[in-house]
Amino acid sequence: MIKLDHVTKTYKNGTIALDDVSLEIEKGEFVFLVGSSGSGKTTFLRLLLREELPDRGTIWEAGRDIVNLPKWRVPYLRRNLGCVFQDFRLLQNKTVFENVAFALEVIGRPKSVIESQVPQVLDLVGLSHKRDNLPTELSGGEQQRVAIARAFVNRPLILLADEPTGNLDPKISEGIMSLLDRINKTGTTVVMATHDKALVDRMRLRVIELDRGHLIRDQQRGVYGIETDSGAQR
Amino acid sequence: MASFSQYVVKETTTNLWRNRVTTVAAIFTVMVSLFLVGGSLILGQGASNAEIKWQQGTLVTVWMAPNATSQEINAIRSQLDSFPYVHDCYYQTQLQDYEEAKHLLTATEFSVLKPEAIPSSIRCIPNQPQDAQLVIKKFTGQPGVLIPTAPTQALKNQQRTIAIAQWSVLIIASVLLVSSAVLILNTIRMAIFARKREVAVMKLVGATNWFIRVPFIFEGLLQGLIGSLMAGGLLWAGEWFWHSKSVNWAPDTLGSQMLLTSWQLVWCELVVIFLGMVIGSIGSAIAIRRFLDV
Numbered sequence: 001m002i003k004l005d006h007v008t009k010t011y012k013n014g015t016i017a018l019d020d021v022s023l024e025i026e027k028g029e030f031v032f033l034v035g036s037s038g039s040g041k042t043t044f045l046r047l048l049l050r051e052e053l054p055d056r057g058t059i060w061e062a063g064r065d066i067v068n069l070p071k072w073r074v075p076y077l078r079r080n081l082g083c084v085f086q087d088f089r090l091l092q093n094k095t096v097f098e099n100v101a102f103a104l105e106v107i108g109r110p111k112s113v114i115e116s117q118v119p120q121v122l123d124l125v126g127l128s129h130k131r132d133n134l135p136t137e138l139s140g141g142e143q144q145r146v147a148i149a150r151a152f153v154n155r156p157l158i159l160l161a162d163e164p165t166g167n168l169d170p171k172i173s174e175g176i177m178s179l180l181d182r183i184n185k186t187g188t189t190v191v192m193a194t195h196d197k198a199l200v201d202r203m204r205l206r207v208i209e210l211d212r213g214h215l216i217r218d219q220q221r222g223v224y225g226i227e228t229d230s231g232a233q234r
Numbered sequence: 235m236a237s238f239s240q241y242v243v244k245e246t247t248t249n250l251w252r253n254r255v256t257t258v259a260a261i262f263t264v265m266v267s268l269f270l271v272g273g274s275l276i277l278g279q280g281a282s283n284a285e286i287k288w289q290q291g292t293l294v295t296v297w298m299a300p301n302a303t304s305q306e307i308n309a310i311r312s313q314l315d316s317f318p319y320v321h322d323c324y325y326q327t328q329l330q331d332y333e334e335a336k337h338l339l340t341a342t343e344f345s346v347l348k349p350e351a352i353p354s355s356i357r358c359i360p361n362q363p364q365d366a367q368l369v370i371k372k373f374t375g376q377p378g379v380l381i382p383t384a385p386t387q388a389l390k391n392q393q394r395t396i397a398i399a400q401w402s403v404l405i406i407a408s409v410l411l412v413s414s415a416v417l418i419l420n421t422i423r424m425a426i427f428a429r430k431r432e433v434a435v436m437k438l439v440g441a442t443n444w445f446i447r448v449p450f451i452f453e454g455l456l457q458g459l460i461g462s463l464m465a466g467g468l469l470w471a472g473e474w475f476w477h478s479k480s481v482n483w484a485p486d487t488l489g490s491q492m493l494l495t496s497w498q499l500v501w502c503e504l505v506v507i508f509l510g511m512v513i514g515s516i517g518s519a520i521a522i523r524r525f526l527d528v
Contacts, residue, residue: 072442075443077440078437078439078440083438089431089435089438091431091432102435103435106241106436106440106441107440107445108445154440
């Protein structure tokens with residue numbers, strides 16, 4: 001589903017965000033992307049979104065070489081990707097329903113499709129009763145649910161989440177995590193960058209760790225830190 | 235397709251309403267500048283109409299000296315009749331010229347005139363308007379001729395005055411047109427900044443560049459179009475007022491001769507509307523290119 005082959009990305013100021021990273025993520029996988037701030041997690045996601053281009057290497061997504069994808073094809077690539085961010089990025093002047101519907105409207109989906117798909121996804125995230133509320137009338141957790149609903153309403157093949165629980169308390173984070181887990185169970189590949197140790201440790205899923213642009217760990221059923229022989233984490 | 239057009243209409247009207255003060259300012263500037271452009275076009279077209287009418291009626295008048303003998307008058311008449319650049323001639327006696335002067339001069343000026351002091355004249359229509367100069371050249375200084383004249387210089391003076399007025403209006407209009415484009419550009423820029431977050435979300439969910447750009451393009455186009463339609467309305471009202479006033483004017487006055495036909499007015503209006511749309515498109519195109527990062 002996702003393949004990075006010797007990918008290097010250096011910013012204009014000389015910062016090496018990713019250095020010769022190669023990895024593969026299969027369809028339907030749930031992957032945690034961990035590492036300290038500045039390790040390259042966000043650059044990794046931005047490359048997958050084609051918001052950035054690597055200096056070297058190739059990236060394959062859903063069977064396409066996205067590095068050599070013509071610029072006009074990028075929107076069509078993004079229709080297969082859903083994105084969730086720490087700051088939710090909701091439109092404050094639109095209701096919950098309108099925020100989710102907006103994702104379908106702007107890719108030209110007909111009204112009938114919007115009217116059938118939006119309630120379904122609002123039901124999935126448990127916000128059917130708040131469809132007419134504005135984002136300012138919702139809690140942080142609810143706002144993140146709306147953002148997830150917007151990312152998932154087009155049934156993307158891949159869902160990219162950049163610290164989706166970063167602004168939320170542990171209990172709410174659990175709810176968001178279980179929602180992402182449910183979405184993953186529908187067959188959507190989920191890549192989630194996070195600093196939330198408790199979540200990663202509880203889920204015991206694949207963990208990819210970056211450190212100053214280097215891939216230092218790729219572990220199936222991993223935990224947040226590197227486990228020592230005694231089971232403790234470093 | 236229906237949902238796309240609904241979306242464009244909704245977004246365009248929302249943007250226009252959101253920046254209504256600058257939108258109104260831009261529309262009014264477009265209106266004033268295009269009204270001046272249209273005025274200049276009408277002036278140019280009117281000058282051309284008047285020129286055609288003057289040329290059609292150009293007369294060369296060979297004024298005979300008051301003491302010219304009948305032989306001299308006859309000699310000049312026969313020379314004019316055989317001159318290849320002259321189409322037709324007729325003779326006006328001193329008394330006929332005196333009667334004509336009564337219509338052309340004020341009562342005070344006319345009261346000092348004596349019929350015997352007025353020269354008789356031979357009025358000729360040249361084959362082509364420009365042939366008038368050849369007639370003047372040939373008959374200047376001939377025995378019995380006082381002076382041959384044609385209204386050429388007067389025509390030139392009038393044409394020059396109209397051309398100066400036309401160019402002055404056009405220069406002012408050009409400056410205002412640039413201002414309109416800049417104002418439209420600024421309105422679109424403000425709309426882009428106001429919708430920055432929305433545009434970012436649109437990009438993330440896979441909206442195409444054109445889908446994002448179209449409402450902004452329409453916004454500029456609409457401002458130009460509304461401004462130009464208002465300018466067109468003003469021009470039409472002005473022309474109607476001119477027509478209604480001209481009923482009382484003599485047909486040989488400048489105002490009457492410059493009157494436009496309906497088709498000429500329609501042509502001027504179409505140019506004005508087209509220019510309005512171009513100005514709107516240019517303003518929004520520059521704003522999108524510079525400020526909309528898609």
